[in-house]
Amino acid sequence: MNIQAGFKPTAAEAALVEAYDKQLGDLPGDGATLAARDALLSDLKTAGLPTRRIEAWHYTDLKSLLRAVPAYRDEMTASRVDPIVPGSTVLSVTNGKANLRSLQDGISVRSYADALLDGSAAERLSERDRDDAIGQINGSFVRDGLSIEFADGLEVETPIEIQSVQNCGQVSTRFPVRFGAGAKATVIERHLAVGDEAALVTSVSDVRLDDGAEITWIIFQSQGEADTHLAQFKASLGANANLRLYVINGGGKLVRQEIHVAVAGEGSNLTLRGINLLGGESHTDVTFTVGHNVPHTTSSEVIRNVVFDRAKGVFQGQIRVAPDAQKTDAKMSCNTLLLSDDADFSAKPELEIFADDVQCGHGATVIDINHTQLFYLMARGIPENKARAMLVNAFVAEIVEELEDEALVESLEGVITDWLDRHA
Amino acid sequence: MPAVQETIDQVRQIDVDQYKYGFETTVEMEKAPKGLSEDIIRFISAKKNEPDWMLEWRLGAYRRWLTLEEPAWARVNYPKIDFNDLYYYAAPKNQSGPMSIDDVDPEIIKTYEKLGIPLREQEILAGVQKSKVAVDAVFDSVSVVTTFKEELKKAGVIFMSISEAIREHPDLVKKYLGTVVPTTDNFYATLNSAVFTDGSFVFVPKGVRCPMELSTYFRINERDTGQFERTLIIAEEGAYVSYLEGCTAPQRDENQLHAAVVELVALDDAEIKYSTVQNWYPGDKDGKGGIYNFVTKRGDCRGKNSKISWTQVETGSAITWKYPSCILRGDNSRGEFYSIAVSNGHQQVDSGTKMIHLGKNTSSRIISKGIAAGVSQNTYRGQVSTHRKAENARNFTQCDSLLIGDRCGAHTVPYIEAKNSTSHFEHEATTSKISEDQLFYCLQRGIPEEAAIALIVNGFVKEVIQELPMEFAVEAQKLISISLEGSVG
Structure with a gap:
């Protein structure tokens, strides 16, 4: 597998291709899965990582920002830590390996590696959006994660913490989660680092809320100061489903957190709240899209950013209202406190509206205290x-x-x- | 608002899908052969009697242009333009530049009369208009006449076509041309630098307040031509000038290209106010024909306390790609952008502004009102950025979109880039349709639906209309209601 003539890969691009060739022998998956992986990686070989010329990556030129790719290290270990909310049920993934445990009736937990091995994950793996570099890298390298299903009507009182602990090296995980009709639960997706050396973490959460599900999902990212964190949260909402999504970033050197929500059932609602605590020399990009695809849906987004030191923050948010998605009500605001003259914040709040009977708005401010x-x-x-x-x-x-x-x-x-x- | 009743009358009079300025003038034209090459550029330059440096400048731009790709990032769709299938120069025969009004082809004078632009100074003075407006009339590739030149000259203001200025004031042109929009700027600006044929030149010397409004009226008449005009306005220390621009074209099934460049330079304490009412032919109700309007407009607040204000009313063109911008270089300088963009039928508008804060204590204000009807797409795209050293930069942005009908689209794409802690940016945007309560209120009082919509829309855009000079405000208000014709029901 040679890199195409005429395309000069950066050190990181070359390292990714090399890492793939090296790991190919022991990446889990059947024929279909491997074919999907190959297809994803070959795109990387021809096109390379996205640059600022790609609109979706306008403020995060991954090609120049991703300088090096730490090698995959199977020998490293990490152990789980206490959950954020005392008393939570913890499902841990340590250095990319899922530690399975059985939970209460109505919640089924499987290792994602199994889905890769039996080929059931292949189809979803090869589905990707335009300019989807994270899906591409993650899909090529993913080894494990958790597939979780909540039965219809199940109401879970205790929060469930999906804890991904990383100690250096490379890890790619996936979390397909389905909430049955009318299910109620709180899930905390937590990414943290315990080692001192750099790690490259990619993670994709693929969430489905069936009709009437009411879910609170909290992402808390506190990677190490040298880590690269490329994550995606994808969700689709059924009729009258309600997703309350909190995204808190407080770590990492190079972070891109994508959130893509399809509000696909009538009467459904998305509430997104984001907190970005940025310091040091970090670069953190939160890119969000919500598609209001049917009539009578609502969404509200509030993002608060605090930027210290020489940190750079990015928020790209897009509200898209499909033709005929009448009576959509969508509001987005992005407020930033810029606390240092060397800090930097860029925002691109977009509205893309194809229906007339809607109420959509956005606001953005950048100020000092x-x-x-x-x-x-x-x-x-x-x-x-x-x-x-x-x-x-x-x-x-x-x-x-x-x-x-x-x-x-x-x-x-x-x-x-x-x-x-x-x-x- | 006295104009409202007028608007309503206007709405009643005019049928759906009618463009008032769609007539054609029959006048013998002289054209360069179709296509674009170094020879064509030499031809244009020779036609204009240009000095060698100007020709070199054009050729440099052309060579650069050959290496550029057409931008594809805007939200507009159109079939690929064959740049070799256009005439780059078309001028009425016997008219290679402005001349005395008595020598101008009467057909052309009639054309401007029909457009409501009197070119004879005595007629203007005869009392039709209250205030005096000096006009530079550009017909396809040449400026045909410039009024009130003498009177302006007394005040020290230079107002003439850019072709004349290149010959008569080469030092000034050389000093400023291309310093705001360099020949390497972007695909269309580079093309314009290579082939621009005419446009206006304004120079207001130190301390002079221009005694009257200046204006240019652009008219595309010939078939298969592209119009490439270039405008350069310089306001020296403490000077003030208000400039208006208007444009129309005949109604045709084919698409025509208009790629202009406007450069403004404001030195210390100077102020330039630039207003546009853009009413190029928008195409018919099926989206056939219309002007492709790809324009680069940029102002440079080069001096301290300078101010540049852009006001635009965009109702015409099949496609609009236009971002009048301000570079706020001087300390305490100020940039303003007021825009109304109305799209109906199959029109596509991708317009907005850029406010680049480089100096200390600079401020900018953006008010953009987009109105989309029919199956049109209306996008606001704007950038506000501060440099690390631009302490206390301030920006306020408000972009509102109004949707009329359920087959159109309104989009907002702002880029907000803050690079120091003392900058203070506020941005807000809303999209909605005409409130049913407001409409009901009007209907209940016996105002017919279409008139009620015109009334509400006029209220929606009032903030921007107020920024226009008086003569334009009335015209703009009428235009908006005409553009929305047939969007009800």
Whole structure:
């Protein structure tokens, strides 16, 4: 398998191709799966990684930003940590290997490696969107993950934490999750690193909400300072389904978190809340698309970004209303606190509307801390750094408080305060 | 709003799918052979009696153009343009440049009269219009006449066609031409640099407030031609000028290309106000014909405290690809962009602005109102960016879209790029249809539906209309209601 003539791969592109050739022998999968993997990788060989000329990657030129690809290291180990919300049921994936355990009746958990081996994953693996570099890399290299199914009508009180712990090297995981009709649950998808050396993590969550399901899904990413994290969350919503999605980024060196939601059933609703805590020399890109494909659906998105140091943040959000998707109500806002002169934030909130009887809007702001508020606190004897920390905290915590579950709110606020204490 | 009643009358009078300025003028034309080559560029340059440096400049641009690819990122679809199947030069016979009004072909004068643009100064003074407006009339590839030149000259203002300026004021042209939109800028601007045929040149010297409104009226008349005009406006320290641009074309089944470049330069404390009412032929109700309008407009606030303001009313053209921008280089400079883009039938509009904040304490304001009807697609695409050193940059952006009918599309694509902590950006956008409550309120009071829509739309765009000079505001209001003709029901 040679790289095509005329195309000069970067070091990272060459390393990815080489890694594939090296791992090919022990990547799980039947014939169909392997064929799908080959097809995905051959695209990478011909086109390379996306550059800023590709509109979907306008602010994240992966070709130049991805400098190196750490080698796959089978010998490394990692062990699970305590869940964010005490008492959660933990399903852990350590260094890319799923640790299976059986849960209560009505929840079936399988290893994704099995689906690769029996070929049932192949079809979904080869389905990919335009400019889908993450799907492409993940699909080529994915070894394991969890396939989870929630039975119709099942209501789960305790949060379930899918915990992916990584210790250096390379890992690609997938999480196909189906919530049956009317199911209710809270899932925390958590990515963290324990090693000091760089890791390349790719992860795809492929979620389906059947009619009337009511789900809270929280993604919390706290990779190491040298890590690359390329993740995708895809969801499709059935009629009257309600997805509350929280995405919190607080780590990594190069992060791209894509969120693609198809609001495909009448009466369904998406609530997206994002918190990006950015510091150091990191580059974090949250790219979101929501497709309102049928009439009478709603969505609301609020993204709050806090940017310190020399960090660079990106938010691309697109609300798409299909022809005939009348009575859509969609609102998106993206607010950024830029706290350093070397920090950088770019936003591209898009509306793409093909139906007339809709209410759609977006707002975006980029500002510094409000000086009147700062003055107010300082006038009451609070030192400046503390006052600033309070205001920053209030700016993001506001969003977390929308979750009514007290244990959840408390745990997430703890995580945010921890991060701010370390950076502010 | 006195114009409202007028708007309603206008709506009643005119049938669906009628473009008022679609007539053709029969006048003997002289054309360059079809196609584009270095020879054609030499031909154009020779026709215009240009100095050698200008020819070299054009040829440099042409060679660069050959290496460029047509941009494909805009949300517009059209069949591939064969750039070798166009006439790049077409001028009325015996008219290779502006001349005295008595020598101009009466047919052409009649054409402008029909368009409501009086070219005879005495007629203008006869009292039809309240305020004086100097006009540069461009007919296909040449400027046919420029009015009030003498009076402007007394004030020190130079207002003439760019071809004349290249001959008469080569130093000024050389100093500023291509400094805002370089010949390497983009596909269409580079093409324009190679083949531009005419346009206006305005120079307002230090401390002068231009005594009247200046305007250019562009008319495409000939078949199979492309119009490539180039406008250069310079306001020296403390100068002020308000400039208006209007455009129309005959109604034809074929598509015609219009690729213009406009460059504005504002030095310390200068202000330029540039207003456009763009009403090129939009094509018929089935999307046949119409002008492809691919325009690069950019203003450079080069000096401290300078200000550039763009106001545009876009109702015509089959395809609009246009982003009037401001480079806010001088400290405390200000950029403004007010836009109304109306699309109906099969029109496609991809328009917006760029505000590039480079200097300290720079501010910008963007108000964009898009109205989509029929099966048209209307996109706002804009960029606001700050440089790391542009302390205290401020931007406010508001883009609202109104949808009339369920087969059209309205899109908003803003790019917001902040690179320092003192910049302060606010952006908001909304998309909705005409509120049923408002419509019901009007209908209940006996206002027919179409008139009610015109009334509501006029209210929607009022913020922008207010920015237009008086003479234009009335015309623009009429235009908007005409463009929306037939969009009800």
